[in-house]
Amino acid sequence: xxxxxxxxxxxxxxxxxxxxxxxxxxxxxxxxxxxxxxxxxxxxxxxxxxxxxxxxxxxxxxxxxxxxxxxxxxxxxxxxxxxxxxxxxxxxxxxxxxxxxxxxxxxxxxxxxxxxxxxxxxxxxxxxxxxxxxxxxxxxxxxxxxxxxxxxxxxxxxxxxxxxxxxxxxxxx
Amino acid sequence: xxxxxxxxxxxxxxxxxxxxxxxxxxxxxxxxxxxxxxxxxxxxxxxxxxxxxxxxxxxxxxxxxxxxxxxxxxxxxxxxxxxxxxxxxxxxxxxxxxxxxxxxxxxxxxxxxxxxxxxxxxxxxxxxxxxxxxxxxxxxxxxxxxxxxxxxxxxxxxxxxxxxxxxxxxxxxxxxxxxxxxxxxxxxxxxxxxxxxxxxxxxx
Numbered sequence: 052x053x054x055x056x057x058x059x060x061x062x063x064x065x066x067x068x069x070x071x072x073x074x075x076x077x078x079x080x081x082x083x084x085x086x087x088x089x090x091x092x093x094x095x096x097x098x099x100x101x102x103x104x105x106x107x108x109x110x111x112x113x114x115x116x117x118x119x120x121x122x123x124x125x126x127x128x129x130x131x132x133x134x135x136x137x138x139x140x141x142x143x144x145x146x147x148x149x150x151x152x153x154x155x156x157x158x159x160x161x162x163x164x165x166x167x168x169x170x171x172x173x174x175x176x177x178x179x180x181x182x183x184x185x186x187x188x189x190x191x192x193x194x195x196x197x198x199x200x201x202x203x204x205x206x207x208x209x210x211x212x213x214x215x216x217x218x219x220x221x222x223x224x
Numbered sequence: 225x226x227x228x229x230x231x232x233x234x235x236x237x238x239x240x241x242x243x244x245x246x247x248x249x250x251x252x253x254x255x256x257x258x259x260x261x262x263x264x265x266x267x268x269x270x271x272x273x274x275x276x277x278x279x280x281x282x283x284x285x286x287x288x289x290x291x292x293x294x295x296x297x298x299x300x301x302x303x304x305x306x307x308x309x310x311x312x313x314x315x316x317x318x319x320x321x322x323x324x325x326x327x328x329x330x331x332x333x334x335x336x337x338x339x340x341x342x343x344x345x346x347x348x349x350x351x352x353x354x355x356x357x358x359x360x361x362x363x364x365x366x367x368x369x370x371x372x373x374x375x376x377x378x379x380x381x382x383x384x385x386x387x388x389x390x391x392x393x394x395x396x397x398x399x400x401x402x403x404x405x406x407x408x409x410x411x412x413x414x415x416x417x418x419x420x421x422x423x424x425x426x427x428x
Contacts, residue, residue, distance in 0.1 A: 067413045071387065073394050073405075095420070101427040102420045106388045108366040109373070111268035112277050114284075118267070122259055122285050126252075126292045 058085055058092045066096050070103070233300060240304035244291075248298045255295075259288055262305075266312060269385050272373065273316040274323070283319055287312050302399055305390070309400040313382050320378060365426060372422035380415035383408060 062085050068074050069082050086093050179186065205211075235241050240261065246254035266287060270280035290311055373381055379401065386392045386400060394405040394412075403411070420427075 064410070064413050067416045068394075068409050071394070071412070073409060098420050098424050098427055099416055102372075102423040103388070103416060105365070105369050105423055105427065106373075106384070106419075108362070108369050109272050110366070111264075111389070112271055112280075114263035114267050114281070118281055118285070119259060119263060122263070122288050123256060125285060125289055126255065129289060129293060 058089055062092075063095075066092075066099055070096065070099060235300045235302060238300065238303050241300040244295070244298050244304050245300060247292070247295045255292060258291075258304075262308060263288075265390065266308070269309070269389055270312060270316055272370075272385055272389075273378070273381060274319050279319060279323075283312070283315050286315055290315075303396065305392075306396055306399040309386060309390070309392075310402070313401055316382070317378050368423065368426055372419055375418060375422055376415050380411055380418070383411050384415050384419075387412065 062082060065074060065078060065082050069079055074082065086096060240258060243254045243258050247258070263284065266284045267277070267280050270283050271277050274280055274283060287308065291308060373384075376384065382401060383397050386397045392400070394408040397403075397412075398405045398408045401408070
């Protein structure tokens with residue numbers, strides 16, 4: 052049964068740190084007790100060691116002579132040509148450009164919005180244009196309206212007399 | 225310039241930090257010494273991070289250039305190597321991201337032009353029928369290890385290489401990668417476990 056004893060996640064997470072010597076003495080002792088009780092855990096730890104050691108197979112190319120010369124030459128060149136991006140004026144210019152770009156985008160957006168609304172939303176002039184024919188003949192239409200009114204008034208003598216008296220009184224005042 | 229004693233600042237004991245302080249004062253020879261000390265280590269690490277030696281050298285050069293440009297503001301408030309590898313980590317990540325984007329756009333042309341050697345394969349010596357079988361076995365095993373490393377993410381790979389190649393402890397790895405030692409512990413645990421799964425059949 053001991054062989055099948057499960058190792059907790061917390062202990063498993065400590066395997067690598069144990070191998071790397073990064074556990075406290077107490078933690079290391081606890082883990083050693085766990086490993087002593089579990090052959091499966093010991094096998095896992097052994098595999099962790101072996102696969103880690105396989106990293107020694109990874110290539111470790113060395114710098115060429117040209118690399119060193121080129122690096123020092125680049126450094127000397129950077130001394131002659133100072134890095135303008137690190138200067139105060141450059142940074143201020145950079146910020147100004149960003150601010151102008153933002154303002155430009157906002158302006159363009161505003162213009163587009165204005166153009167869009169003026170295209171689709173009818174103005175007062177558009178409404179007037181629509182009624183242009185009516186407006187052109189408004190005097191005639193109002194004349195027609197007046198004629199009709201006068202015709203009807205002729206058939207009302209009492210009303211005519213009352214209106215006439217009011218007009219005379221208004222002029223008399 | 226104020227000078228502090230090594231008692232108040234333990235990082236002043238670091239000989240590389242001392243060299244960098246001399247660089248700050250204009251000593252170019254001191255910088256050449258730092259380049260000589262770290263170039264091989266940096267290229268080895270970066271080759272396994274970015275996938276090919278040429279790119280690794282370019283990135284390494286950029287690392288040294290950035291360190292040199294920052295010399296005027298240098299303060300010995302960490303180990304020099306921690307600072308150097310921190311810059312290397314950032315640049316390597318940026319390079320891999322840029323490479324990933326270029327790979328996507330080139331995918332169609334690669335497929336139409338036929339199979340090409342992967343960057344990892346470029347690091348492997350060409351197999352020849354005359355190669356002794358044990359050497360070929362070693363080359364093949366190296367390919368398996370490289371393939372296994374490719375299954376890790378950038379941070380896992382970096383932490384693993386800093387530990388393996390540089391022998392850095394969790395505190396120093398954390399300082400280089402801007403992580404806590406506890407986070408480094410978890411990161412390495414996952415990375416090593418993944419490596420174990422990928423390589424266990426070859427480790428017997």
